[in-house]
Amino acid sequence: MKKVIALALALVMVLAFAACSKAPANDKKTFTMGIDAEYPPFSYMGDDGEYTGFDVEICKACCDLLGWNFEIFGVNWDEKLVQLDANECDCVWSGMTILDSMKEAGYVISDPYFKNDQVILVKADSDIKGSADLKGMVVAVQLGTSGETLLNEELTDLTASFKELVTCDSFLKCFAELEGGSVDAVVVDKPVAVARANENKDLVVLDEILGTEEYGIAFRSGDEQMCKDIQGAINTLVENGTYAKIAEKYPDIDAANLVFLNK
Amino acid sequence: MDLMTMVLKMSEGLGKTCAIFFLTLLFSLPLGMIVALLRRSKNKIVSNVTRFFISVLRGTPLMLQLIAVTYGPYYLFGLTVSRNKLIPVVIAFAINYAAYFAEIYRSGIDSMPVGQYEAAEVLGYSKVQTFMKIILPQVIRRILPSMTNEIVTLVKDTSMAFTVSYQEMFTIGKQIANSQTSFMPFIVAGVFYYVFNAIVGFAMGKVEDKMNYYEM
Numbered sequence: 001m002k003k004v005i006a007l008a009l010a011l012v013m014v015l016a017f018a019a020c021s022k023a024p025a026n027d028k029k030t031f032t033m034g035i036d037a038e039y040p041p042f043s044y045m046g047d048d049g050e051y052t053g054f055d056v057e058i059c060k061a062c063c064d065l066l067g068w069n070f071e072i073f074g075v076n077w078d079e080k081l082v083q084l085d086a087n088e089c090d091c092v093w094s095g096m097t098i099l100d101s102m103k104e105a106g107y108v109i110s111d112p113y114f115k116n117d118q119v120i121l122v123k124a125d126s127d128i129k130g131s132a133d134l135k136g137m138v139v140a141v142q143l144g145t146s147g148e149t150l151l152n153e154e155l156t157d158l159t160a161s162f163k164e165l166v167t168c169d170s171f172l173k174c175f176a177e178l179e180g181g182s183v184d185a186v187v188v189d190k191p192v193a194v195a196r197a198n199e200n201k202d203l204v205v206l207d208e209i210l211g212t213e214e215y216g217i218a219f220r221s222g223d224e225q226m227c228k229d230i231q232g233a234i235n236t237l238v239e240n241g242t243y244a245k246i247a248e249k250y251p252d253i254d255a256a257n258l259v260f261l262n263k
Numbered sequence: 264m265d266l267m268t269m270v271l272k273m274s275e276g277l278g279k280t281c282a283i284f285f286l287t288l289l290f291s292l293p294l295g296m297i298v299a300l301l302r303r304s305k306n307k308i309v310s311n312v313t314r315f316f317i318s319v320l321r322g323t324p325l326m327l328q329l330i331a332v333t334y335g336p337y338y339l340f341g342l343t344v345s346r347n348k349l350i351p352v353v354i355a356f357a358i359n360y361a362a363y364f365a366e367i368y369r370s371g372i373d374s375m376p377v378g379q380y381e382a383a384e385v386l387g388y389s390k391v392q393t394f395m396k397i398i399l400p401q402v403i404r405r406i407l408p409s410m411t412n413e414i415v416t417l418v419k420d421t422s423m424a425f426t427v428s429y430q431e432m433f434t435i436g437k438q439i440a441n442s443q444t445s446f447m448p449f450i451v452a453g454v455f456y457y458v459f460n461a462i463v464g465f466a467m468g469k470v471e472d473k474m475n476y477y478e479m
Contacts, residue, residue, distance in 0.1 A: 049264065079426075
């Protein structure tokens, strides 16, 4: 019995040490990027198990340019601003929609870099051809996304015409509901919808655009300089063509919606 | 992403899941005993304060307690949030589970017949001796099945650490699932949890056998 306990305690200690994070190797400035690791193609876990995505690659390139150490912190999207406040990351940069309430709360917000359209994803054999056909239908949307805000706060008349609005806690669950036939349509960001429709030929993205928001990067209040540094680095990347090169790697992101490439 | 990479990536998280599990048990088992004894205190103030403590911890979601322990100190006192998330996570889990364990301990202690205390007193045992040598071994034997229940639940509750961005196994599984639009990580997670709990169940069964010294 004592041996078992000793073994268990030894295991606990090993695990406790293993779980401790390592300190950075040098004293360069470390920039911690806060991402939602469940948001392809902007930020997600790649095939090799490393975090990647359009936002992640741009941020990495910015840090290389500025000579900063680059680190990633996976935020819990519902609490992203709490985690930013608490210094767990230096920015939230992950396909984040700029809200007026963020500016009012004092966060420093970068220039918008992406125009995001909200679209409707349906089954290819569905009779739904536009938002008018959603009357009496069951519609799914991800909790805490701009799609949800749009339906619940702006397009309230449209939402009222639904039979039911289902909120899921991830895109994957919304899609599973749609493919499984328990909902008739999903309201979602265009790049995500396009990526899904490319993978599953039974789904189509409707042309109608329900609403448009802009993506930006959020910094803590008082970090204006950091925001300027990053903004400057992005401008350099746009000028030397790196930005466009990275964008090409993500065909699901419509280049026409990337603000910096269309100035 | 092939299955191997997926399993490897999630195994990394499994180490963190194990860390929460073992550290929570390490702290909450003794803490629960202290709470149980305070709860049984003859001093009305002490027992009522403990009763209130238990009711708050059992009456609010663990998810809320995790957020409160992790971000509460920052918002109330401006303290920095620990970079090593294991610390707040284990504190929240240990306090929460201590409250549950305390009630299990109490049920065990209260189930002991008064006659045993009286017999021990006649035999000249001190109060501490009576508790440690006579009562506690029997209590442990009686409460083992309910403890196994609670410990199995703890294995599954570790997934709640995602609330404060602690990258344990299920958090990584969800990230892979949404990045690769695949349900496979959930199946892998299910297998991981099941095997983990099968081991816990087996170990607790062994302990129960060991404690069955009255039966032939």
